Amino acid sequence: MRQLKANVYAVGAIDWDRKLFDELIPLPDGTSYNAYLIKGSEKTALLDTVDPTKTNVLIDNLVKSGAAKIDYIVSHHAEQDHCGSIPEILLLYPEALVVTNAKCRDMLMDLLHIEEGKFITIEDGQTLSLGDKTMQFVFIPWVHWPETMGTYLKEDKIFFPCDLFGSHLATSSLFVDDQATVYEAAKRYYAEIMMPFRGPIKKNLEKMKQLQIEMIAPSHGPVVDKPEFIINAYKDWVSDDVKNEVVLPYVSMHESTRKMVEHLVDSLIERGITVRQFNLTTVDIGKLAMALVDAATIIIGSPTVLTGAHPKAAYACILANSLRPKAKFASVIGSYGWGGKMVEQIAGLLANLKVEIIEPVIAKGSPKDSDFTALDNLADKIAAKHKELKIAK
Ligand code: FEO
Numbered sequence: 001m002r003q004l005k006a007n008v009y010a011v012g013a014i015d016w017d018r019k020l021f022d023e024l025i026p027l028p029d030g031t032s033y034n035a036y037l038i039k040g041s042e043k044t045a046l047l048d049t050v051d052p053t054k055t056n057v058l059i060d061n062l063v064k065s066g067a068a069k070i071d072y073i074v075s076h077h078a079e080q081d082h083c084g085s086i087p088e089i090l091l092l093y094p095e096a097l098v099v100t101n102a103k104c105r106d107m108l109m110d111l112l113h114i115e116e117g118k119f120i121t122i123e124d125g126q127t128l129s130l131g132d133k134t135m136q137f138v139f140i141p142w143v144h145w146p147e148t149m150g151t152y153l154k155e156d157k158i159f160f161p162c163d164l165f166g167s168h169l170a171t172s173s174l175f176v177d178d179q180a181t182v183y184e185a186a187k188r189y190y191a192e193i194m195m196p197f198r199g200p201i202k203k204n205l206e207k208m209k210q211l212q213i214e215m216i217a218p219s220h221g222p223v224v225d226k227p228e229f230i231i232n233a234y235k236d237w238v239s240d241d242v243k244n245e246v247v248l249p250y251v252s253m254h255e256s257t258r259k260m261v262e263h264l265v266d267s268l269i270e271r272g273i274t275v276r277q278f279n280l281t282t283v284d285i286g287k288l289a290m291a292l293v294d295a296a297t298i299i300i301g302s303p304t305v306l307t308g309a310h311p312k313a314a315y316a317c318i319l320a321n322s323l324r325p326k327a328k329f330a331s332v333i334g335s336y337g338w339g340g341k342m343v344e345q346i347a348g349l350l351a352n353l354k355v356e357i358i359e360p361v362i363a364k365g366s367p368k369d370s371d372f373t374a375l376d377n378l379a380d381k382i383a384a385k386h387k388e389l390k391i392a393k
Contacts, residue, residue, distance in 0.1 A: 001061070001064055001065050002174045004036070004156075004158060004174070004215065004217060004223055005156045005158065005215070006156075007038065007039040007040070007133070008036060008037075008038050008039075008153065008156060008158065009036065009037040009038075009039075009061075009065055010034060010035075010036060010174055010217075010223070011035050011036065011037045011046070011058060011061035011062055011065060012032060012033050012034040012035040012036070012048075012050050012054075012057075012058065012061070012219075013032065013033050013035075013050045013051070013054035013057035013058060013061075014030070014032045014170050014171070014172070015030050015031050015032060015033065015051070015053075015054060015170060016030045016170045017030060018030050018031055018170075021081075021168065024285075025168075025192045025193075025285070025286060026284055026285065026286050027168045028284070028286070029168065029169050029170055029171075029185060030168070030169070030170030031168040031169065031170060031220050031221070032169070032170055032171075032220055032221060033048075033049075033050035033051045033054055033081050033082065033219065033220070034048070034217065034218065034219045034220060034221075034223075035047060035048045035049050035050055035058055035061075035082075035219075036048070036160060036217060037061075037062065037065050037067060037070075038130060038133055038135070038153065039065075039067065039130075040129070040130020040131040040132055040133040041130070041131030041132040041133075042129070042130060042131030042132075043071040043072065043129070043130040043131060044067055044069060044070050044071055044072075044130070045070070045071065045072040045073070045074055045099075045128075045130055045135060046062075046070050046072070046073045046074070046089065046096075047074045047076070047151055047160050048074065048075065048076055048077070048082040048083070048160075048162065048219055049073070049075075049082060049083060049084065049085035049086050049088075049089055050081070050082070050084070050085050051080065051081040051082075051084055051085075052080065052084035052085055052088075054085075055084075055085040055088045055089075058085055058089070059088070059089075059092065062089075062092075069093060069095060069096075070089070070093040070095075070096040071095070071096060071097070071130075072096065072097055072098075072099045072120070072128065072130075073086055073089060073090070073093075073096050073097070073098050073099065074098075074099045074100065074135065074137075074151055075098055075099070075100040075104055075108060076100070076104075076148060076149050076150060076151065076160065076161075076162035076219070077104065077145060077147065077148045077149075077162045077163060077219070078104050078107035078108050078111055078145065078147055079145060079163075080111065080112075081219075082162065082163075082219050083108060083111070083112065084112070086098060086108070086112060086114065087112055087113075087114065090114070090118065097118060097119065097120050098114060098118050098119050098120070099119075099120045099122060099128065099137075100119065100120075100121070100122065100147075100149070101121065101122060101123070101124070101137070101139060101147060101149055102121050103146060103147035104147035104148075104149070105119045105121055107145075107147055122137050123137075124137065124138065124139040124149075125137065125138070127154075132155065133153060133154075133155050133156070134153070134154040134155060135151050135152070135153060135154075136151070136152040136153075136154055137149055137150075137151055137152075138150045138151070138152055138159075138207070138208070138211070140161060140162075140164060140204040140207070140208075141200060141204075142197045142200035142201075143161070143162075143163060143164040143194060143197055143200060143201055143204060144163060144193050144194055144196070144197055148162055148163065148164070149162070150162060150164070152211050152213075156214075156215070157211075157212050157213060157214035157215065158213075158214065158215045158216075158217055159208070159211060159213045159215070159216050159217070159227075160217045160218075160219075161216060161218055162218065162219045163193065163194075163218065163219055163220065164194070164201070164204070164218065165186070165216050165218045165224065165230045165231075165234065166186070166189055166218035166219055166220035166221050167182055167185035167186040167188075167189045167218075167220055167221030167222070168185060168188070168189055168220055168221065169181070169182065169185040169220070169221040169222065171221070171222055173222055174222065174223055175222055175223050175224075175225045176222045176223070176224050176225065176226070176229065177222070179229060182221065182222060182224075183229075183233060185221060186221065186230060186233060187233070187237070187290055187293060188286045188287075188289070188290050189220065189221070190233075190234070190237050190293065191286070191289035191290045191292060191293050191323065192285075192286055192289045192323075195237075195289070195292070195293060195323045195324060195325060196322065196323055196324045198237075198238040198324070198326065201234065201238045202238050205231065205234060205235065205238070208231075213227045214227070215227065216230060216231075237293055237294075240326060241391075242294060242295065242296035242326055242327065242328055242389065242391060243274070243294040243295065243296060243391060244272070244273055244274060244296060244386050244391045244392040245273065245274040245275070245276065245291070245294055245295040245296060245297070246268055246273055246274070246275045246276070246295060246296070246297045246298070246299055246382060247276050247278070247288070247291045247292055247295040247297070247298050247299070247327075248261060248264070248265065248275060248276065248277045248278065248298075248299045248300075248301060249278040249280050249283065249288055249298075249300060249301070249313070249316040249320075250277070250278070250279065250280060250300070250301025250302065250313070250333075250334075251279070251280040251281060251301070251302055251303070251310045251312040251313050252301070252303060253303050253305070253310070254303070255366070256303065256334075256335035256363060256365065256366045256367060257301050257302060257303045257333070257334045257335050259366070259367050260301065260333050260334065260335070260361065260363060260367050260371065260372075260375060261277065261301045261333065263367075263372050263375050263376075264299070264333060264361075264375045264378065264379060265277055267375060267376050267378075267379035268379050268382065268383075270379075271379055271380070271382075271383040271392075272383070272392060272393065273379075273382065273383060273386065273392065276291040276295070278291070278316075280310075280312040280313060280315070280316055281312060283316075285319060288316070288319070289319070289323055292320060292323060292325035292327065293325065295325065295327050296327060296328050296329060296385075296386055296389060296391060297327060297328070297329040297330065297331070297358075297382050297385070297386070298320060298325070298327045298329075298330045298331075298350075298353075298355070299330070299331050299332070299333060300313055300316065300317060300330070300331075300332050300333075300334075300346050300350075301313070301332075301333050301334055302332070302334040302342060302346070303334055303335050303336070304334065304335065304336035304337065304339075304340040304342045304362075307339070307340040307341055307342075308340060308341060308342055308345045309334075309342045309345050309346050309349075313334075313346070314345070314346075314349060317346055317349035317350055318349055320350065320353065321349055321350050321351065321352045321353060322352070324352050324353065325353070327353060327355055328354075328355060328356065328385070328389065329355055329356050329357075329358055329382065329385050330350055330353065330355040330356075330357055330358070331357060331358040331359070331360050331361075331378060331382075332346050332347075332360035332361075332362070333360060333361045333362070333375065333378070334360075334362055334363075335362065335363045335364070335365065335366075335367065336362060336363075336364060337364075337365065342362070343360050343362065356385075358378065358381050358382065358385070359378070359381075361374040361375050361378050
């Protein structure tokens with residue numbers, strides 16, 4: 001059995017083959033559904049379960065662990081990739097009780113039809129003894145659902161924060177063995193799942209300061225045995241600081257918008273700005289989301305289609321609007337044939353972002369010299385705005 005510390009075991013499942021989460025998020029490196037078994041001198045607790053597609057793996061691991069009984073199933077979060085196997089585990093261990101907060105309990109009753117009598121409902125900060133080990137429950141709401149909580153195992157100084165600090169990474173390594181790879185996967189995970197909740201995460205990071213944490217065991221990806229690695233990364237990502245970067249998702253039908261994108265990108269590079277350009281016909285939205293974590297400016301490139309933005313550009317706007325990156329500026333470039341409301345539509349689709357809109361550059365037909373000059377002016381304005389923020393020289 002894979003062991004984090006004495007009598008603390010990893011009993012979850014690695015999903016090497018999963019390629020998509022929520023029918024939206026690409027998983028280029030698979031994922032894992034981490035569950036942990038804690039054998040105290042008197043009681044045994046299972047922290048979370050696994051996605052229902054991997055219940056058999058969890059059951060095999062529990063059998064291998066030699067756990068004759070499970071007293072408590074701690075459910076940190078009601079999303080099914082962690083709680084989906086609870087009904088099966090309750091059939092195998094009928095004496096087990098589900099330990100969670102009131103909000104999560106109600107969601108588990110709705111989602112999994114678990115009877116109310118099977119729950120122990122706990123409060124924030126409450127402890128539950130396993131004998132020689134003590135679980136302390138720490139509510140960490142909105143990472144990324146409202147009911148999410150973590151468990152701090154006091155004697156071992158392990159924090160189990162469920163999705164927070166996770167990474168979609170299938171690996172045979174129990175612990176982080178390659179920080180660069182895990183950093184990339186964790187940043188992708190943050191960008192896709194956690195970024196809309198920067199505010200609550202900041203508060204939860206503050207709250208965690210009261211815990212002496214030696215190890216972080218999330219519900220996806222490897223266990224972090226040097227916690228400052230992932231905590232410092234999160235502090236950077238959730239901060240209000242942006243970088244001297246422009247993200248430019250675009251789509252072009254007949255080369256007009258593409259010519260404008262290429263010109264603007266060259267112009268920005270000449271001004272010392274890092275640019276991340278994404279063709280929306282082939283984009284990995286995880287990469288686009290990651291680029292949005294740090295960028296000071298977002299530029300949408302789109303032709304006008306049926307009087308509005310190209311649907312792929314509209315999709316990128318809806319995605320960015322949902323993820324709520326901390327960008328400070330936005331603009332639009334593109335083309336039109338005979339009119340339309342593309343700019344107004346795109347500005348409306350980005351309504352959640354607290355950005356200043358810099359004057360768009362929209363060409364009639366194929367861009368002319370005056371349009372390329374306007375793009376250079378746009379690059380000048382972006383460079384000046386970045387200098388005002390003291391993120392560019
Ligand atoms: Fe990994 Fe929010 O579930």
